[in-house]
Amino acid sequence: MAPKIELRKYKVSDAKRFFEILNNPNFKYLRICPKNVAGEEEFLRKSKEKRKNNISHDYAIIYNGKLVGGSGIKIDQHRKFIGEIGYFLDENYWGKGITTKAVKLLEKIGFEELGLKRITIIMHPKNIGSEKVAIKNSYKKEGTMKKTISHEGKYADAHLYAKTK
Numbered sequence: 001m002a003p004k005i006e007l008r009k010y011k012v013s014d015a016k017r018f019f020e021i022l023n024n025p026n027f028k029y030l031r032i033c034p035k036n037v038a039g040e041e042e043f044l045r046k047s048k049e050k051r052k053n054n055i056s057h058d059y060a061i062i063y064n065g066k067l068v069g070g071s072g073i074k075i076d077q078h079r080k081f082i083g084e085i086g087y088f089l090d091e092n093y094w095g096k097g098i099t100t101k102a103v104k105l106l107e108k109i110g111f112e113e114l115g116l117k118r119i120t121i122i123m124h125p126k127n128i129g130s131e132k133v134a135i136k137n138s139y140k141k142e143g144t145m146k147k148t149i150s151h152e153g154k155y156a157d158a159h160l161y162a163k164t165k
Ligand SMILES: CC(C)(COP(=O)(O)OP(=O)(O)OC[C@H]1O[C@@H](n2cnc3c(N)ncnc32)[C@H](O)[C@@H]1OP(=O)(O)O)[C@@H](O)C(=O)NCCC(=O)NCCS
Pocket: 026, 027, 028, 029, 030, 087, 088, 089, 090, 093, 094, 095, 096, 097, 098, 099, 100, 101, 122, 123, 124, 127, 128, 129, 130, 132, 133
């Protein structure tokens, strides 16, 4: 049977599982690890408000009934017809095409439900897995943006991929 991949809205009770997934030193180019489960609960609690205010629309990635990752669209607050997709997945599930499928589902929400005209995906130039997710979903590379990713006072370039409707 084909694996079933679904998106569902965050629940505060997802905190422990998300903390477990994000607390991974192999997430080299995504450093959003909360300090503890309580910190993650706090983040998840804000998700409803962010959706209501059209700031971001975040979803848990469910694979065969299990929470395996997260994916969301952040809305550009100056140009609300533009959204940026981001994602992360439990390392035990990498390389199965799960994120590629999740982005496909999320893009449909972005274009059809949120009325977006342009969706972008950006990644660190060395984040090959993330770049492949964008390419496999037919996003087109528009260039490399200088000093776009910041972490602990350091700035890195990022590839820009986009799709328009
Ligand atoms: C990026 C990430 C979400 C990809 O998830 P995934 O479900 O494994 O992605 P998919 O299986 O849909 O596709 C990834 C493709 O890249 C390949 N890939 C993954 N890591 C790779 C690497 N380090 N080098 C080369 N190829 C890689 C996979 O084999 C797959 O290619 P294939 O379909 O040709 O086999 C996952 O690796 C992750 O969570 N990384 C840490 C967080 C992160 O970096 N998020 C993105 C921030 S921009």
